[in-house]
Amino acid sequence: MNKAFTKESEQDEDDLPAELKVPAGSKNYMTPGGHRRMREELYRLVHKERPELAQIVNWAASNGDRSENGDYLYGKRRLREIDRRIRFLTKRLENAEVVDPEAREATDQVFFSATVTYAREDGREETVSIVGVDETDLARNHVSWTSPVARALFKAREGDVVLLRTPGGIEELEILEVSYVSLENND
Numbered sequence: 001m002n003k004a005f006t007k008e009s010e011q012d013e014d015d016l017p018a019e020l021k022v023p024a025g026s027k028n029y030m031t032p033g034g035h036r037r038m039r040e041e042l043y044r045l046v047h048k049e050r051p052e053l054a055q056i057v058n059w060a061a062s063n064g065d066r067s068e069n070g071d072y073l074y075g076k077r078r079l080r081e082i083d084r085r086i087r088f089l090t091k092r093l094e095n096a097e098v099v100d101p102e103a104r105e106a107t108d109q110v111f112f113s114a115t116v117t118y119a120r121e122d123g124r125e126e127t128v129s130i131v132g133v134d135e136t137d138l139a140r141n142h143v144s145w146t147s148p149v150a151r152a153l154f155k156a157r158e159g160d161v162v163l164l165r166t167p168g169g170i171e172e173l174e175i176l177e178v179s180y181v182s183l184e185n186n187d
Contacts, residue, residue: 020133020134021133021146022095022133022146023146027095027096027097028092028095028096028097028132028133028134029096029097029099029112029113029132029145030096030097030098030099030131030132030134030135031098031099031100031101031113031131031132031135031183032098032100032184033135033182033183033184034131034132034134034135035093035096035098037135038089038092038093038096038134039093041085041089042086042089042090042093045082045085045086045089046086049082050079050082050083050086053075053078053079053082054079056071056075057071057072057075057076057079059071060072060075092134096132099112099113100113101113101114101115101180101181101182101183102180102181102182104180106180107178107180108157108158108178109155109156109157109178110130110153110154110155110156110157110175110178111130111154111155112130112145113129113130113131113180113183114129114130114153114178114179114180115127115128115129115130115178115179115180115181115183116128116129116130116153116175116177116178117175117176117177117178118153118173118174118175118176119173119174119176120171120173121171121172121173125176126141127141128141128142128143128149128150129141129142129143129183130143130144130145130150130153131143131144131145131183132144132145133145133146142183148164148165148166149164149173152164152165152173153173153175156175157175157178158175158176158177158178159174159175160174160175161173161174161175162175
Protein backbone atom coordinates (compact mmCIF):
# COMPACT_ATOMS: atom_id res chain seq x y z
CA MET A 1 0.00 0.00 0.00
CA ASN A 2 1.19 3.52 -0.78
CA LYS A 3 2.55 5.38 2.26
CA ALA A 4 0.32 8.33 1.38
CA PHE A 5 -2.71 6.30 2.42
CA THR A 6 -1.42 5.09 5.76
CA LYS A 7 -2.01 7.15 8.87
CA GLU A 8 1.06 7.78 10.91
CA SER A 9 0.45 7.22 14.60
CA GLU A 10 0.13 10.37 16.64
CA GLN A 11 2.44 10.96 19.55
CA ASP A 12 0.44 10.61 22.71
CA GLU A 13 1.15 10.05 26.37
CA ASP A 14 1.89 6.34 25.77
CA ASP A 15 4.87 7.18 23.52
CA LEU A 16 6.56 9.40 26.11
CA PRO A 17 9.25 8.28 28.53
CA ALA A 18 7.95 7.87 32.09
CA GLU A 19 9.61 11.06 33.32
CA LEU A 20 7.64 13.17 30.81
CA LYS A 21 4.22 11.71 31.57
CA VAL A 22 1.77 13.72 33.61
CA PRO A 23 0.12 11.40 36.16
CA ALA A 24 -3.43 10.40 35.21
CA GLY A 25 -6.01 12.73 36.69
CA SER A 26 -3.40 15.43 37.41
CA LYS A 27 -3.02 18.84 35.88
CA ASN A 28 0.05 19.70 33.83
CA TYR A 29 1.64 22.12 36.30
CA MET A 30 4.12 24.61 34.83
CA THR A 31 5.98 27.70 35.93
CA PRO A 32 5.34 30.94 34.00
CA GLY A 33 8.76 30.66 32.32
CA GLY A 34 8.16 27.09 31.19
CA HIS A 35 4.75 28.04 29.83
CA ARG A 36 6.23 31.02 27.99
CA ARG A 37 9.03 28.92 26.44
CA MET A 38 6.54 26.28 25.29
CA ARG A 39 4.26 28.95 23.74
CA GLU A 40 7.26 30.52 21.97
CA GLU A 41 8.31 27.16 20.54
CA LEU A 42 4.76 26.50 19.30
CA TYR A 43 4.57 29.96 17.71
CA ARG A 44 7.96 29.49 16.00
CA LEU A 45 6.95 26.09 14.61
CA VAL A 46 3.53 27.25 13.37
CA HIS A 47 4.48 30.68 12.00
CA LYS A 48 8.07 30.23 10.85
CA GLU A 49 9.47 26.71 10.46
CA ARG A 50 6.41 24.90 9.08
CA PRO A 51 5.53 27.53 6.43
CA GLU A 52 9.16 27.77 5.26
CA LEU A 53 9.44 23.99 5.02
CA ALA A 54 6.07 23.73 3.23
CA GLN A 55 7.40 26.12 0.55
CA ILE A 56 10.50 23.97 0.07
CA VAL A 57 8.37 20.80 -0.20
CA ASN A 58 6.09 22.46 -2.77
CA TRP A 59 9.10 23.58 -4.79
CA ALA A 60 10.65 20.10 -4.59
CA ALA A 61 7.35 18.49 -5.63
CA SER A 62 7.19 20.72 -8.69
CA ASN A 63 10.56 19.37 -9.86
CA GLY A 64 9.04 16.10 -11.04
CA ASP A 65 9.87 12.59 -9.82
CA ARG A 66 9.26 12.59 -6.07
CA SER A 67 10.47 9.05 -5.37
CA GLU A 68 14.15 10.04 -5.55
CA ASN A 69 13.85 13.70 -4.66
CA GLY A 70 15.80 14.18 -1.42
CA ASP A 71 14.41 17.67 -0.71
CA TYR A 72 10.88 16.36 -1.08
CA LEU A 73 11.37 13.18 0.96
CA TYR A 74 13.26 14.89 3.77
CA GLY A 75 10.83 17.82 3.77
CA LYS A 76 7.78 15.57 4.07
CA ARG A 77 9.38 13.64 6.94
CA ARG A 78 10.35 16.86 8.72
CA LEU A 79 6.82 18.25 8.22
CA ARG A 80 5.41 15.16 9.95
CA GLU A 81 7.85 15.66 12.85
CA ILE A 82 6.87 19.33 13.16
CA ASP A 83 3.16 18.48 13.00
CA ARG A 84 3.61 15.88 15.78
CA ARG A 85 5.46 18.43 17.92
CA ILE A 86 2.75 21.05 17.27
CA ARG A 87 0.04 18.58 18.37
CA PHE A 88 2.06 17.68 21.47
CA LEU A 89 2.69 21.31 22.46
CA THR A 90 -0.92 22.30 21.80
CA LYS A 91 -2.17 19.46 23.98
CA ARG A 92 0.29 20.26 26.79
CA LEU A 93 -0.58 23.97 26.73
CA GLU A 94 -4.33 23.26 26.73
CA ASN A 95 -3.93 21.20 29.90
CA ALA A 96 -1.43 23.52 31.57
CA GLU A 97 -1.94 24.96 35.03
CA VAL A 98 0.51 27.85 35.46
CA VAL A 99 1.77 28.35 39.01
CA ASP A 100 3.79 31.50 39.72
CA PRO A 101 6.18 30.95 42.65
CA GLU A 102 6.35 34.67 43.38
CA ALA A 103 2.56 34.91 43.71
CA ARG A 104 2.44 32.16 46.32
CA GLU A 105 1.62 33.05 49.89
CA ALA A 106 4.71 33.00 52.11
CA THR A 107 5.18 29.54 53.62
CA ASP A 108 7.97 27.25 54.73
CA GLN A 109 6.13 24.22 53.34
CA VAL A 110 7.17 22.55 50.07
CA PHE A 111 4.75 22.73 47.15
CA PHE A 112 5.07 23.00 43.37
CA SER A 113 7.50 25.77 42.27
CA ALA A 114 9.42 25.76 45.57
CA THR A 115 13.17 26.09 45.68
CA VAL A 116 14.38 23.75 48.41
CA THR A 117 17.79 23.43 50.03
CA TYR A 118 18.31 20.16 51.87
CA ALA A 119 21.15 18.26 53.51
CA ARG A 120 21.91 14.67 52.58
CA GLU A 121 23.04 12.10 55.13
CA ASP A 122 26.68 12.60 54.14
CA GLY A 123 26.42 16.34 54.91
CA ARG A 124 26.28 17.59 51.32
CA GLU A 125 23.79 20.38 50.71
CA GLU A 126 21.75 20.46 47.52
CA THR A 127 19.26 22.96 46.19
CA VAL A 128 16.51 22.00 43.74
CA SER A 129 13.59 23.86 42.22
CA ILE A 130 10.41 21.86 41.68
CA VAL A 131 9.05 22.49 38.16
CA GLY A 132 6.75 20.93 35.55
CA VAL A 133 7.55 17.69 33.76
CA ASP A 134 8.37 19.57 30.54
CA GLU A 135 10.75 21.96 32.34
CA THR A 136 13.07 19.43 33.97
CA ASP A 137 16.72 20.46 33.62
CA LEU A 138 19.15 18.71 35.94
CA ALA A 139 22.00 21.02 34.90
CA ARG A 140 20.02 23.88 36.47
CA ASN A 141 18.78 21.71 39.39
CA HIS A 142 15.19 21.87 38.13
CA VAL A 143 13.43 18.60 39.01
CA SER A 144 10.00 17.48 37.93
CA TRP A 145 7.22 17.56 40.50
CA THR A 146 6.72 13.87 39.70
CA SER A 147 10.34 12.93 40.51
CA PRO A 148 11.11 10.83 43.60
CA VAL A 149 12.99 13.68 45.33
CA ALA A 150 10.15 16.15 44.76
CA ARG A 151 7.54 13.67 45.96
CA ALA A 152 9.63 13.03 49.09
CA LEU A 153 9.87 16.78 49.79
CA PHE A 154 6.22 17.70 49.13
CA LYS A 155 4.30 19.11 52.11
CA ALA A 156 7.33 18.95 54.40
CA ARG A 157 8.52 22.11 56.17
CA GLU A 158 11.87 23.68 56.98
CA GLY A 159 13.58 21.58 59.65
CA ASP A 160 11.70 18.38 58.73
CA VAL A 161 13.53 15.19 57.85
CA VAL A 162 12.01 13.23 54.96
CA LEU A 163 12.77 9.80 53.55
CA LEU A 164 13.88 9.43 49.93
CA ARG A 165 13.63 5.98 48.42
CA THR A 166 16.57 5.36 46.09
CA PRO A 167 17.80 2.23 44.32
CA GLY A 168 20.53 2.06 46.97
CA GLY A 169 18.03 2.16 49.83
CA ILE A 170 16.30 4.80 51.91
CA GLU A 171 18.08 8.10 52.51
CA GLU A 172 17.17 10.84 54.98
CA LEU A 173 17.04 14.43 53.75
CA GLU A 174 16.85 17.36 56.17
CA ILE A 175 15.08 20.40 54.73
CA LEU A 176 17.14 23.50 55.46
CA GLU A 177 15.34 26.20 53.48
CA VAL A 178 12.18 26.60 51.40
CA SER A 179 11.65 29.64 49.19
CA TYR A 180 9.40 30.70 46.36
CA VAL A 181 11.35 32.86 43.93
CA SER A 182 11.25 33.52 40.21
CA LEU A 183 13.06 30.81 38.30
CA GLU A 184 13.56 33.11 35.31
CA ASN A 185 16.79 34.47 36.83
CA ASN A 186 18.35 31.07 36.06
CA ASP A 187 17.60 31.25 32.30
